Amino acid sequence: MLRLLLLLLSTWTGSAMVRVALMRVPSIRSQLRTQGLLEDFLKDHRPDMFNRRYAQCFPPGTPSLRLRRSSEKIYNFMDAQYYGEISVGTPPQNFSVIFDTGSADLWVPSSYCVSQACAFHRRFKAFESKTFHHDGRSFGIHYGSGHLLGVMGRDTVKIGDMTILNQQFGESVYEPGSAFVTAKFDGVLGLAYQSLAEILGNPVFDNMLAQKIVDQPVFSFYLSRRTRTSNPQGELLLGGIDEAMYNGSINWLPVSAKRYWQVEMDSVVVQGGVSFCPIGCHAIIDTGTSLIGGPTRDVLRLQQLIGATPTNNGEFVIDCTRLSSLPRITFILGGKEYTLTSEQYVRKEPFGISDLCFSGFQAFDIISPEGPMWILGDVFLTEYYSIFDRGLDRIGLAQARHPIE
Numbered sequence: 001m002l003r004l005l006l007l008l009l010s011t012w013t014g015s016a017m018v019r020v021a022l023m024r025v026p027s028i029r030s031q032l033r034t035q036g037l038l039e040d041f042l043k044d045h046r047p048d049m050f051n052r053r054y055a056q057c058f059p060p061g062t063p064s065l066r067l068r069r070s071s072e073k074i075y076n077f078m079d080a081q082y083y084g085e086i087s088v089g090t091p092p093q094n095f096s097v098i099f100d101t102g103s104a105d106l107w108v109p110s111s112y113c114v115s116q117a118c119a120f121h122r123r124f125k126a127f128e129s130k131t132f133h134h135d136g137r138s139f140g141i142h143y144g145s146g147h148l149l150g151v152m153g154r155d156t157v158k159i160g161d162m163t164i165l166n167q168q169f170g171e172s173v174y175e176p177g178s179a180f181v182t183a184k185f186d187g188v189l190g191l192a193y194q195s196l197a198e199i200l201g202n203p204v205f206d207n208m209l210a211q212k213i214v215d216q217p218v219f220s221f222y223l224s225r226r227t228r229t230s231n232p233q234g235e236l237l238l239g240g241i242d243e244a245m246y247n248g249s250i251n252w253l254p255v256s257a258k259r260y261w262q263v264e265m266d267s268v269v270v271q272g273g274v275s276f277c278p279i280g281c282h283a284i285i286d287t288g289t290s291l292i293g294g295p296t297r298d299v300l301r302l303q304q305l306i307g308a309t310p311t312n313n314g315e316f317v318i319d320c321t322r323l324s325s326l327p328r329i330t331f332i333l334g335g336k337e338y339t340l341t342s343e344q345y346v347r348k349e350p351f352g353i354s355d356l357c358f359s360g361f362q363a364f365d366i367i368s369p370e371g372p373m374w375i376l377g378d379v380f381l382t383e384y385y386s387i388f389d390r391g392l393d394r395i396g397l398a399q400a401r402h403p404i405e
Contacts, residue, residue, distance in 0.1 A: 016239055101285060105188065107171070112173050132155045133153060148174065246398035254393065286377050289378065
């Protein structure tokens with residue numbers, strides 16, 4: 001009886017532990033391609049073009065407006081895919097958000113937003129919330145598609161059965177570009193460290209810890225593979241770990257810098273041969289991007305090794321008939337090998353009556369005190385259950401348990 005009681009307590013998922021179902025949709029990049037808008041979008045959003053064209057529209061001194069400064073908080077924003085539901089205000093107003101470990105801010109569209117994108121999404125009506133507190137300060141976040149501008153406020157936020165009081169968040173009043181028009185989600189909920197935040201105040205998970213509403217200072221992600229029949233398509237568990245979502249043991253990696261969820265990586269090896277970052281480098285575990293990113297020089301070489309050919313849109317295509325002959329790519333973290341096959345690192349997208357195959361790797365040059373950085377996004381995280389431990393500042397990875405396809 002005592003063992004049964006302990007088992008029930010260890011698996012309890014009441015108010016101190018909440019499951020958030022995550023939905024997976026075609027990436028914004030894929031949707032723009034299907035609509036024939038991708039090429040024009042990329043022409044209009046070259047680096048710094050948005051800054052030079054619209055900088056005068058933003059408050060002087062907005063930090064993220066500085067030319068040539070990369071303060072992008074969601075890498076490869078157009079490929080963000082997994083989102084879930086939250087509510088803001090009293091009575092609650094519902095929004096779909098990307099739960100993003102690569103940023104630290106919570107924002108949703110404002111009812112006062114002047115952008116075309118806001119017309120296609122749910123907008124927060126501050127005047128209808130009894131618990132809203134106006135802040136008055138403005139904020140700006142620099143994405144690859146341009147700058148998002150908004151004002152700060154505080155209100156009650158609900159995630160599942162959990163209620164976070166006086167949560168600082170942003171109301172966006174300007175959302176740039178057609179990327180936000182196409183996006184299926186309304187906003188973003190960042191889960192990175194506070195030092196990464198543009199909006200002043202505690203990020204959501206920090207407030208959950210301060211208000212003692214989670215069972216453990218931990219959250220974990222399960223992301224499904226590329227299949228529409230997966231149930232769930234993804235899941236975020238706030239306050240704990242779900243042992244049913246992974247196989248084997250957890251490999252724990254200490255956080256190397258408390259900004260992103262950043263760890264040291266031993267190396268990247270192609271089929272046991274060519275090696276990148278052979279003396280070690282750093283990697284960001286990022287649920288806010290679907291791709292795996294790395295330094296331009298390394299990734300271009302990697303594209304050659306897997307037979308990927310560049311397109312006019314900056315993507316790399318692969319002959320779908322050659323997948324079985326492509327090499328395995330292994331990421332070594334904490335002395336443990338995490339290997340992806342071509343079926344796992346190649347993205348298949350329907351195009352007419354056939355499929356297009358795209359490389360799951362993309363070049364990102366991130367300047368950091370630790371040197372070159374890699375980004376392990378959803379291409380990696382669909383294969384590995386990820387655990388983010390704020391109590392001990394570490395990340396756990398284990399083989400994800402997927403249903404047989």
